[in-house]
Amino acid sequence: MKNIRLHLTAPILLLLSMLMFTTSCDTTEAGTQSDARVSRSSDSPVRFTELRHPEKVDSVLALMTMEEKVGQLNLLSSGFAETGPVLSEEYRDMIFESKLGGVFNAHTVEHTLELQRIAVEETRLGIPLLFAFDVIHGHRTIFPVPLAESATWDPGLIKKASRISAKEASAAGLHWTFTPMIDISPDPRWGRIVESHGEDPLLNSRFGVARIEGFQGEDLYDVTTIMATAKHFAAYGVPEAGRDYNTVDISERTLREVHLPPFKAAVDAGVRTFMTAFNEYDGVPATGSDFLFNRILRDEWGFDGFVVTDYTAIMEMMPHGYARDEAHAAELSINANVDMDMMSQIFLNELPGLVEQGIVKEEQVDMAVARILDMKFDLGLFDDPYRYSDYDRETETIMREDFLEFALEVAQKSIVLLKNEDQTLPLSKDTGHIAVIGPLGDNQYDLLGSWSAAGEWTDNVTLLQGIRNAVPENTRVSYTEGAKLDLHDDSQAGFDEALQLARQADVVIMALGEGRHMSGEAASRTNIDLPGAQQELLEAIHETGTPVVLVLMAGRPLDIRWADEHIPAIVNAWYLGTRSGDAIASVLFGDHNPGGKLTISWPYNVGQIPNYYYAKKTGRPIDPDQRYTSKFIDAPNAPLYPFGYGLSYTSYEYDNLRLSESEIGNTGRLTVSVDVTNTGDRTGDEIVQMYTRKMVASVTQPVRQLRDFTRITLEPGQTETVTFDLEAGQLQYLDQQLEPVLEPGTVRVYVGPNVAETLEASFEVR
Ligand code: BGC
Secondary structure, three states: OHHHHHOOOHHHHHHHHHHHHOOOOOOOOOOOOOOOOOOOOOOOOOOOOOOOOHHHHHHHHOOOOHHHHHHHOEEEEOEEEOOEEEOOHHHHHHHHOOOOOEEEOOOOHHHHHHHHHHHHHOOOOOOOOEEEEOOOOOOOOOOOOHHHHHOOOOHHHHHHHHHHHHHHHHHOOOOEEOOOEOOOOOOOOOHHHHHOOOOOHHHHHHHHHHHHHHHHOOOOOOOOOOEOEEEEEOOOOOOHHHOOOOOEOOOHHHHHHHHOHHHHHHHHOOOOEEEEOOOEEOOEEHHHOHHHHHHHHHHHOOOOOEEEOOOOOOHHHOOOOOOOOHHHHHHHHHHOOOOEEEOOOHHHHHHHHHHHOOOOOHHHHHHHHHHHHHHHHHOOOOOOOOOOOOHHHHHHHOOOHHHHHHHHHHHHHHOEEEEEHHHOOOOOOOOOEEEEEOOOOOOOHHHHOOOOOOOOHHHOOOHHHHHHHHOOOOOEEEEEOOOOOOOOOOOOOOHHHHHHHHHHOOEEEEEEEOOHHHOOOOOOOOOOOOOOOHHHHHHHHHHOOOOEEEEEEOOOOOOOHHHHHHOOEEEEOOOOOOOHHHHHHHHHOOOOOOOOOOOOOEOOOHHHOOOOOOOOOOOOOOOOOOOOOOOOOOOOOOOOEOOOOOEOOOOEEEEEEEEOOOEEOOOOEEEEEEEEEEOOOOOEEEEEEEEEEEOOOOOOOOOOEEEEEEEEEEOOOOEEEEEEEEEHHHHOEEOOOOOEEOOOEEEEEEEEEEOOEEEEEEEEEO
């Protein structure tokens, strides 16, 4: 490390000395000067955002040739083999030629130092590279997948988990993570639902902000913090049929009311970067969308960071049928104030020619470069380009003992107990023989879930191991796989052994679900049942008569109608990361009382999808006795488990819902209070939820909207009064002209343990 600092060579020193006295250079050897903040013309698409380091940025810009500028807009992925990073000769050459502004998937101190050294010491200007990575739910210490983390309903917890991830990632040389994904999805067929925080706008806003605050910290200059990315802008979570990358066609009202609030919250929280979405919205691919990026993100919200495309998304505007050719695609994107091109290399190749021909304004390119340089200054990379790549810090930080302990806590709090008939759970640790059966029972690999950054599956504690860690030596714990974790393998070859074991055992713990690559990107399903022969295996084991506990692991809700009817206890364990097995075992044996709740309505079957809780009532609300009402004739309307649902080993009673006002003005506020009592005999966490409904409005309103929530811990017999503030502003909706309003009339308030079991009260808006 020290050696490298001493080797800072001419280019960077020249640059740094220029910064000392330059505020607006107009003559340099490179020539192409422009002040990105000053020159404006009325017909220009350029959005001149405020920079954090305007003088410094201008002085660097003034030194740059057009080729060097477009190099800054180019982001490529580093090759990363199983055994570590690969630096191909092609990359090396591109860095030497100043054709890269950043590299993603490059991590570890060793790799980032090597790349940074070339950028800083071997190029004319020595501008440092940005290193990015998809640190989604952990860097090396892997936390539960985001959908699971959202089931904690505890953004503070996830902020802390993100802080830990930032510490690990920054110690591995990284400056930037492509998280949070705050795409709202009510569609479990869509594989990326695993990366979301469920179907609700408020939850996605709160968790998105928590992640941003966790990663970016108070000050981006602090070497333990890294930039976050709000992605994917916008409406990526509602592709038709749940098929990834597919067309999105929703109204501007739905876009603004449901899908945009988390992104607005991200801007307000100071997120430094945005990522475009792959999909089109209203006929225009997001990556070239003037409406999304110029009008909404820059003009309405005043976002001052930079926008990166998703992977090859500029190029994809051609197959979309929107861009004629690469030059046209570059023009459309840069004019939408999209700043950095991930993987297409179209900005690099096309922008110099477009500027030359006068098709794209040079100040448009300058503005994009300026935004990126601004962040490099913010991160302190011009002060010391190697400050994030520190061998000692890397060794001390990665997988720290306290990080692993915290990963266990998050994993425990993410678990949702879906069913527990006759108090089947918790199990006694002295159960004579526990049989663990199923392809996820002793599986380390899949516990990582989708996007596991630098996570290594060999670090993971399996369910079998977790159970063995928890029980005394004289408890027999046996295991067999029973069925394959494969969508296309129905083999029952393992059934006999599984049945034999089940017959001998006192209790069977069945570990069933999906493999980690069955959800995530490009992993949409038309069926959400248990893959392969797992359903048949479950039914066969149930037939033995030995009590069965089902532990589900998956990145989405699965169709478990049969299990819900026949299996007495069901624990939804998602993918919980490094400490999975310990967390699940602590719930199975009652060392941890589960308190997680669903952030998505769990569908009864695939045909119900989408089945989100904030639906409208319709003119013919369901009536089981009336044929011509809005309902299915072969399935209920209600989901299998409602939004906000989750059980505990104790029980809670809600009482005495009261409002501080019976009437408020349309700028007023009131408080909503309820008494919650732990009526069981164990300490537990309860997630108290508040919803509202505006009964009549000039635009029909959803039957429920989540307005606030809190996770509290109650001792047996303890009562706590939970009070929520409710402001008129929170209740606004868009009128027929898409203007925010709150019209006079009745608002009903609902408070309870989930959306379907609530106490009610009402107040009037004057
Ligand atoms: C995903 C992004 C991700 C990017 C870089 C894309 O395929 O859609 O979410 O950040 O790859 O890995």
